[in-house]
Amino acid sequence: MPDTESILRLNDVYHTYSYGTPWAKAALDGVSFQLRPEETVIVTGSNGSGKSTLLQHMNGLLKPERGQIYFKGQDIWQDKKNIRQVRFQIGIAFQFPEYQLFHKTVAEDIAFGPKNMGLTASQINERTEEALFFVGLEQKIKDYSPQRLSTGEKRRVSLAGIIAMQPKILLLDEPTVGLDPQGGQLIMERMRAYQQARGIALVIVTHDLENVGAVTDRVIMMKEGKIHREGQLSKILAGAPDDELPKPVITQLFQELSARGVPVNRGTMLVNEAAAQILDLYNKRKEKRA
Amino acid sequence: MLQDITMGLYIPGDSIAHRLDPRVKIILAVCYVIALICASDILSYGLAALTLAGAVTAAKIKPSMLLRGMRGFIVMIAFTAVLCAFMTPGASWVQWGWLSLSKEGIYKGAQVLLSFILFIAGTSWLTFTTSPLQLMEGMSKLLYPLRYIKVSPQEVALIMSISMRFVPIMAEESYRILNAQKARGAYIDSGNITQRVQAMVSLLAPLFIRAWQRSETLSTAMLCRCYQSGAERTGLRKMFMKRADYTALALMSAVLLIIIALPDYY
Ligand SMILES: Nc1ncnc2c1ncn2[C@@H]1O[C@H](COP(=O)(O)OP(=O)(O)O)[C@@H](O)[C@H]1O
Ligand SMILES: [Mg+2]
Numbered sequence: 380m381p382d383t384e385s386i387l388r389l390n391d392v393y394h395t396y397s398y399g400t401p402w403a404k405a406a407l408d409g410v411s412f413q414l415r416p417e418e419t420v421i422v423t424g425s426n427g428s429g430k431s432t433l434l435q436h437m438n439g440l441l442k443p444e445r446g447q448i449y450f451k452g453q454d455i456w457q458d459k460k461n462i463r464q465v466r467f468q469i470g471i472a473f474q475f476p477e478y479q480l481f482h483k484t485v486a487e488d489i490a491f492g493p494k495n496m497g498l499t500a501s502q503i504n505e506r507t508e509e510a511l512f513f514v515g516l517e518q519k520i521k522d523y524s525p526q527r528l529s530t531g532e533k534r535r536v537s538l539a540g541i542i543a544m545q546p547k548i549l550l551l552d553e554p555t556v557g558l559d560p561q562g563g564q565l566i567m568e569r570m571r572a573y574q575q576a577r578g579i580a581l582v583i584v585t586h587d588l589e590n591v592g593a594v595t596d597r598v599i600m601m602k603e604g605k606i607h608r609e610g611q612l613s614k615i616l617a618g619a620p621d622d623e624l625p626k627p628v629i630t631q632l633f634q635e636l637s638a639r640g641v642p643v644n645r646g647t648m649l650v651n652e653a654a655a656q657i658l659d660l661y662n663k664r665k666e667k668r669a
Numbered sequence: 670m671l672q673d674i675t676m677g678l679y680i681p682g683d684s685i686a687h688r689l690d691p692r693v694k695i696i697l698a699v700c701y702v703i704a705l706i707c708a709s710d711i712l713s714y715g716l717a718a719l720t721l722a723g724a725v726t727a728a729k730i731k732p733s734m735l736l737r738g739m740r741g742f743i744v745m746i747a748f749t750a751v752l753c754a755f756m757t758p759g760a761s762w763v764q765w766g767w768l769s770l771s772k773e774g775i776y777k778g779a780q781v782l783l784s785f786i787l788f789i790a791g792t793s794w795l796t797f798t799t800s801p802l803q804l805m806e807g808m809s810k811l812l813y814p815l816r817y818i819k820v821s822p823q824e825v826a827l828i829m830s831i832s833m834r835f836v837p838i839m840a841e842e843s844y845r846i847l848n849a850q851k852a853r854g855a856y857i858d859s860g861n862i863t864q865r866v867q868a869m870v871s872l873l874a875p876l877f878i879r880a881w882q883r884s885e886t887l888s889t890a891m892l893c894r895c896y897q898s899g900a901e902r903t904g905l906r907k908m909f910m911k912r913a914d915y916t917a918l919a920l921m922s923a924v925l926l927i928i929i930a931l932p933d934y935y
Contacts, residue, residue, distance in 0.1 A: 440848050463854055471852045479849040481875035495854030
């Protein structure tokens with residue numbers, strides 16, 4: 380069934396690792412999901428809930444045991460020869476992508492994907508420069524060896540290597556894990572800016588809900604291979620019990636206030652939203668006094 | 670592909686084979702390998718296969734698990750067997766142009782095929798039923814005589830067990846790197862043979878870097894927990910032989926003796 384609404388659609392996808400062995404493990408248990416073009420989706424959930432497995436299905440690195448995956452209305456596994464073309468259009472950054480840097484220079488590593496796509500040297504150069512710009516790195520590091528960069532810089536170089544393929548969908552697996560707060564925030568901001576500039580779809584796996592409040596349209600929460608909750612972040616934060624996901628500090632504060640009878644929104648997560656509500660309460664109070 | 674490597678893995682269980690003394694299991698495996706080397710006739714191979722079947726039954730391992738472990742080697746084994754079949758001199762039996770196949774050749778090829786398969790299955794049996802820790806303890810006890818030539822048996826055993834442990838770790842690591850490169854369009858599951866070989870070569874560099882980093886972390890962690898080379902180590906569980914252990918040893922010795930004693934006849 381071709382559809383124009385979504386750029387990517389997963390239809391009842393199942394995946395079992397080590398099928399038929401004593402340690403067989405159902406990692407995806409009937410997941411259906413649609414991604415609209417230009418949409419940002421956050422995927423969260425505890426370790427082992429199947430987030431990375433889900434992401435690898437989205438660009439055809441893993442083949443579903445059951446169910447289909449449609450990219451622009453086409454079943455990506457219909458013709459196995461086309462899978463490489465699909466992978467060029469759906470970029471994925473694994474957890475700790477910096478482990479996979481292996482070229483002698485930064486520029487060579489960024490060029491790995493575009494080269495495989497068969498682009499010319501000048502096109503590759505242009506894309507490399509543009510990708511470095513998007514991840515906020517200086518052009519002069521092109522000739523550096525990746526091994527002498529800091530962890531945050533390495534991470535951004537590996538992201539540049541994916542951006543340089545100019546994918547229609549960008550999948551990021553825990554892009555901020557292991558970085559300092561500023562480094563993490565910088566990556567989130569840069570990726571969001573890139574997504575907006577290019578009008579692509581963005582899927583981010585993260586536990587770091589503190590940093591994504593301003594970024595996201597939609598959140599998916601995975602649990603034991605299934606989609607457990609789905610919807611707007613503020614709604615999910617308001618509804619989920621405390622031990623289910625790490626709530627941002629502001630959310631915790633506002634839920635505490637709400638529990639003590641103050642009329643505030645339990646799904647608050649951004650500083651400006653919080654300030655607006657506090658100001659509102661303060662003004663009402665002042666009016667009452669006057 | 671890579672994640673299907675079952676060799677060197679341990680399958681937890683509570684079968685008779687799992688409960689055997691690890692030292693006994695190592696000796697059994699060594700005897701079995703010697704028996705395979707000595708085997709040269711149908712009867713010997715049959716006996717070795719029977720022994721293996723008994724051991725696998727006692728371990729409650731599904732035969733399909735053993736076959737899975739062999740999948741990665743099947744091309745190599747088949748190639749060696751075919752090569753052997755054609756290279757063995759003898760009276761020509763079938764002739765295609767300049768290629769000639771003798772009865773001796775066919776026999777030799779079949780022999781190589783059988784020994785390889787039985788060998789891989791037997792060594793897999795050992796690791797399937799014995800945890801890496803037990804293997805290491807068993808090995809260091811068996812290597813005790815090395816003391817007399819000033820080599821620490823525990824260290825040799827430790828080195829061996831760490832290497833064993835690194836097989837699945839490196840398989841996992843290469844799986845991650847392969848996937849990352851596939852995602853950027855490397856020809857790993859597509860493309861022609863040259864492209865695939867090139868893609869495999871670009872796997873080695875990052876794999877080597879990761880192996881180095883991993884081993885550095887491991888050695889630091891060992892130092893932090895006061896590992897000292899050459900120090901005497903004690904085990905939490907004492908190993909002792911039970912009736913099943915003696916029975917297994919007796920059976921294996923019998924098999925080995927019969928195979929050695931059987932005349933080279935076919
Ligand atoms: N290559 C693999 N082989 C076997 N099991 C795996 C593999 N990768 C993941 N798993 C298992 O699948 C489940 C889901 O893993 P994953 O998708 O990595 O979860 P998450 O990214 O949410 O932490 C986990 O239980 C994990 O142990
Ligand atoms: Mg993960």
